[in-house]
Amino acid sequence: MTSTGFLNYARIRPWWLRLFILLLFALPMFGIGGLPVQLRSDAVFQDLGVWVSYGVFVWLLVGLAVGAEKLLSWLCVGVIFGLTVAVSGVVLRHMKVWELIQHLADYVSKSSPTVSTVEAELVKRLIVIMIAVPYSLLVLESFPASDILRRAARPNGSKHAELWLAVAIFLRVFQHVFEVAGNLLLAWREENPRLLLPRHQRDWHGLGAGAGLLRWIKSSVWSWSVTLLEQALLFVPTAVRDWSRIGR
Amino acid sequence: METSNRNTRLTRIGIMAAFTALSCLGTMVIKIPIPATTGYFNIGDMFVILAGLWLGPIGGLVVGALGPTIADAIGFPVFIPATFVMKGLEGLLVGLIAGGANASMVRKVIAACVGGATIVAGYFMFEAFIYPALGKSIPAFAVTDIGAALVEIIPNSVQAVIGVAGGLALWRAVKGVRIGNQDQHQS
Numbered sequence: 269m270t271s272t273g274f275l276n277y278a279r280i281r282p283w284w285l286r287l288f289i290l291l292l293f294a295l296p297m298f299g300i301g302g303l304p305v306q307l308r309s310d311a312v313f314q315d316l317g318v319w320v321s322y323g324v325f326v327w328l329l330v331g332l333a334v335g336a337e338k339l340l341s342w343l344c345v346g347v348i349f350g351l352t353v354a355v356s357g358v359v360l361r362h363m364k365v366w367e368l369i370q371h372l373a374d375y376v377s378k379s380s381p382t383v384s385t386v387e388a389e390l391v392k393r394l395i396v397i398m399i400a401v402p403y404s405l406l407v408l409e410s411f412p413a414s415d416i417l418r419r420a421a422r423p424n425g426s427k428h429a430e431l432w433l434a435v436a437i438f439l440r441v442f443q444h445v446f447e448v449a450g451n452l453l454l455a456w457r458e459e460n461p462r463l464l465l466p467r468h469q470r471d472w473h474g475l476g477a478g479a480g481l482l483r484w485i486k487s488s489v490w491s492w493s494v495t496l497l498e499q500a501l502l503f504v505p506t507a508v509r510d511w512s513r514i515g516r
Numbered sequence: 517m518e519t520s521n522r523n524t525r526l527t528r529i530g531i532m533a534a535f536t537a538l539s540c541l542g543t544m545v546i547k548i549p550i551p552a553t554t555g556y557f558n559i560g561d562m563f564v565i566l567a568g569l570w571l572g573p574i575g576g577l578v579v580g581a582l583g584p585t586i587a588d589a590i591g592f593p594v595f596i597p598a599t600f601v602m603k604g605l606e607g608l609l610v611g612l613i614a615g616g617a618n619a620s621m622v623r624k625v626i627a628a629c630v631g632g633a634t635i636v637a638g639y640f641m642f643e644a645f646i647y648p649a650l651g652k653s654i655p656a657f658a659v660t661d662i663g664a665a666l667v668e669i670i671p672n673s674v675q676a677v678i679g680v681a682g683g684l685a686l687w688r689a690v691k692g693v694r695i696g697n698q699d700q701h702q703s
Contacts, residue, residue: 349547353547437533438530438532441537444537496541497538497690500538504527504531
């Protein structure tokens with residue numbers, strides 16, 4: 269774990285105490301500790317303000333542990349994920365699909381939310397995802413696979429060496445996929461500077477523009493998924509080959 | 517022989533971890549909100565179905581129960597119980613029905629469709645009956661009712677169809693790849 273020296277959660281021993289402390293920071297996200305899980309329609313901005321204050325607290329905890337540069341790159345991933353929620357919600361409204369679903373919800377559900385509550389909810393989700401992504405990545409980094417490997421490789425022979433080895437491989441591969449996804453997001457950003465719109469959209473006109481966009485979305489999602497799958501799986505044989513010697 | 521079995525087992529664990537992370541990412545990257553239930557539409561099912569088809573019931577169960585649940589923890593914690601149970605069940609059923617690596621294509625398609633149907637039916641059950649019942653004692657769960665659950669059948673069905681089609685398409689891409697003595701482990 270890259271540390272600025274102020275806070276290094278990976279040094280907290282034993283591991284369950286580290287997990288407990290890190291989980292304590294997340295409790296407000298689950299509605300424990302006074303944060304409004306559901307926004308009040310008469311106090312939307314106050315409630316959003318409370319979420320932002322909590323966000324600053326979490327970003328501070330993360331920033332002190334990993335440094336400003338890493339915090340910013342994690343925030344960047346959080347913003348992209350959060351925007352998929354907020355932007356797709358806005359697009360649905362623009363296409364009138366939102367109203368259609370809303371009318372249907374009003375018809376069949378007594379407690380369906382109003383449109384304004386839904387809009388505020390979208391903003392809240394953006395903020396929550398911007399808080400949760402850096403926090404989750406911090407938790408992931410606070411449990412280095414190398415620590416678990418060391419446990420598996422103890423010379424006196426750990427009783428559960430095989431189990432620890434499996435846990436280490438699971439954790440390391442899981443972390444690797446998130447590293448790959450982060451790099452793929454950066455590659456996507458370079459390839460498509462306007463983020464959500466293709467570079468060659470000017471070539472599409474009239475009715476063909478809609479079809480072109482759909483084709484582009486389909487091929488983008490497909491190629492992104494396959495690349496991610498390939499990059500994720502490529503690492504597995506290497507990890508197994510290098511680590512399977514431990515505890516044998 | 518023992519070393520080979522051990523490496524096969526570790527490779528399967530590694531692939532399970534990769535699919536868990538992929539299903540988590542697939543759930544996080546594209547999230548289209550559904551206003552009626554405060555839930556969201558995503559493409560994470562592709563990887564859960566792929567895990568069931570390729571890794572078998574245990575792999576499907578682990579990937580389905582862990583990956584999307586971790587994604588729900590980021591911003592949508594109220595859906596954690598439903599996702600843990602239903603996506604885990606989805607992966608398990610797909611793996612059980614799909615059979616081993618040599619099973620027929622028809623069987624794989626049926627398995628993927630059952631997985632998709634499980635999600636639609638399961639989330640309806642949770643949102644229509646279980647969450648309203650839980651909501652009486654824990655207010656955080658009072659986010660849906662039977663009307664909202666009915667509305668969500670539409671986006672959930674679209675999500676299931678995309679998950680089934682995407683899962684089968686990805687399975688075709690990886691189906692020639694064997695993980696050691698795969699059939700023996702998939703029984």
